[in-house]
Amino acid sequence: MNKPRPSKKPLQKSRPRAPRPEPERIVDDGDIGMNARLAALTLIDAALEKRTGFDEAVTRSDFLSLNDSERGFARALAMLVLRRLGQLDYVIDKKTQKAPNDGVWALLRIGLAQIGFMQVPDFAAVSTTVKLAEREAHTRPFKGLINAILRSVIREGGLNTPLPSRLAPDWLFQRWKAAYGEPNAEGIALMLTEEPATDLTFKTAADLERLKDELQGTPLGGLALRSALRGNIAEWAGYGQGVWWVQDAAASVAAGLLGDLTGKTAIDLCAAPGGKALQMIAAGGDVIALDRSRNRLKRVEENLVRTGLTAEVVMGDAETWEDTRQFDAVLLDAPCSATGTLRRQPDVLWATRPTDIAKLADVQHRLLDSASGRVKPGGSLIYCTCSLEREEGETQVVAFLRRHPDFAIKKPDDATVIALGVPVESVAAQGWLRLLPHHRPGGQDGFFIAHLVRQNG
Numbered sequence: 001m002n003k004p005r006p007s008k009k010p011l012q013k014s015r016p017r018a019p020r021p022e023p024e025r026i027v028d029d030g031d032i033g034m035n036a037r038l039a040a041l042t043l044i045d046a047a048l049e050k051r052t053g054f055d056e057a058v059t060r061s062d063f064l065s066l067n068d069s070e071r072g073f074a075r076a077l078a079m080l081v082l083r084r085l086g087q088l089d090y091v092i093d094k095k096t097q098k099a100p101n102d103g104v105w106a107l108l109r110i111g112l113a114q115i116g117f118m119q120v121p122d123f124a125a126v127s128t129t130v131k132l133a134e135r136e137a138h139t140r141p142f143k144g145l146i147n148a149i150l151r152s153v154i155r156e157g158g159l160n161t162p163l164p165s166r167l168a169p170d171w172l173f174q175r176w177k178a179a180y181g182e183p184n185a186e187g188i189a190l191m192l193t194e195e196p197a198t199d200l201t202f203k204t205a206a207d208l209e210r211l212k213d214e215l216q217g218t219p220l221g222g223l224a225l226r227s228a229l230r231g232n233i234a235e236w237a238g239y240g241q242g243v244w245w246v247q248d249a250a251a252s253v254a255a256g257l258l259g260d261l262t263g264k265t266a267i268d269l270c271a272a273p274g275g276k277a278l279q280m281i282a283a284g285g286d287v288i289a290l291d292r293s294r295n296r297l298k299r300v301e302e303n304l305v306r307t308g309l310t311a312e313v314v315m316g317d318a319e320t321w322e323d324t325r326q327f328d329a330v331l332l333d334a335p336c337s338a339t340g341t342l343r344r345q346p347d348v349l350w351a352t353r354p355t356d357i358a359k360l361a362d363v364q365h366r367l368l369d370s371a372s373g374r375v376k377p378g379g380s381l382i383y384c385t386c387s388l389e390r391e392e393g394e395t396q397v398v399a400f401l402r403r404h405p406d407f408a409i410k411k412p413d414d415a416t417v418i419a420l421g422v423p424v425e426s427v428a429a430q431g432w433l434r435l436l437p438h439h440r441p442g443g444q445d446g447f448f449i450a451h452l453v454r455q456n457g
């Protein structure tokens, strides 16, 4: 099993224990049982193995053969472990003299997560974890140890909270510290433990105004609204009418920078599932939504049908797509490490390796070069990634401007920043936006966004 657990090095001093957080919504007194917990262990293993591991594991037949409540519980437990991995590993590290084997470590993680953060009675969390330990030869001898550790945490009233630097993978924390300074790195790492709210982007301001109370929403600027609702979004007001779609507030800024696109042509070169393309259409643009993934393009089609918006949908590779048209607006929301989505995808954060960032930066470089040729003179190129890594943002744009002196950065003016609800600390002196997850109260996806304009002539 591939796991980023800490070594037995001297521990940092812990902070005072935080109040016990709100438990997850799924309740289990042990009835959901062993299958769900075994499935959670499998999901966690898969998630730590590779970046797409979690998403693949939830579509496998063994997972799908579970009943609804087992699947729900397994998913919630696995996600919770991944969100709290740094904290859980910190506690296990503190409670053990010698690092236990991988199987014992994995069981302790799920046992502690249930005790610390789920509405599972403590006795059920302990007994199911011990029963799982009985099943395997390499964990059976450690039943007593598991029982003792879980009970000691219960006696202490919950889990100790480590310093923020222990919440995220150390190598990423060190990068963030080097890029943005320690307080920002800590702010980012703390966001990992937050369950994000659902942000919606509206077709029109009138729709947002009409539905904001029913959706228990807080307007975030532009056409974005943060809803306090939970549960099935298909049952929320306005979903059936297609007047909004789910999109993080920070993500909505990228297309928002293009403003009114009436009478203009636009292309989203990496369009699926379509959030930014829908925004460009709603802003009046004549839009092409291009993506190389047939499956993901189905989501674009579904979103277009539901919202009643229209675009030319094209399956193709943005780098090599042979089409000589040039556009008033080109949006490149490039494939990236997605470290900025840590609140929504903690699994991706733990499975990312430094080599992934270098490989993705190379792809982004090529996509940017190709995208530049598709911009009309005087037109706009929006480059964005939901990554916190400079190689996928700042460094990329600085190098691009050196290769393409016919482009310049357009810094958003104050009125645009205010209208789109961009936190002021997210606007860099160089003119690009570096939206960090903790810049917005309640959090947001981390994004890098640059508006590049091709000079005329």
Ligand SMILES: C[S@@+](CC[C@H](N)C(=O)[O-])C[C@H]1O[C@@H](n2cnc3c(N)ncnc32)[C@H](O)[C@@H]1O
Residues within 6 Å of the ligand: 268, 269, 270, 271, 272, 273, 274, 275, 276, 277, 290, 291, 292, 293, 296, 316, 317, 318, 319, 333, 334, 335, 336
């Ligand atoms: C970050 S997502 C895009 C999100 C989208 N812009 C939105 O707002 O909903 C990146 C997308 O890029 C697509 N992609 C990756 N490499 C590509 C390529 N070379 N050409 C076209 N699409 C690509 C992926 O299939 C994925 O759908």
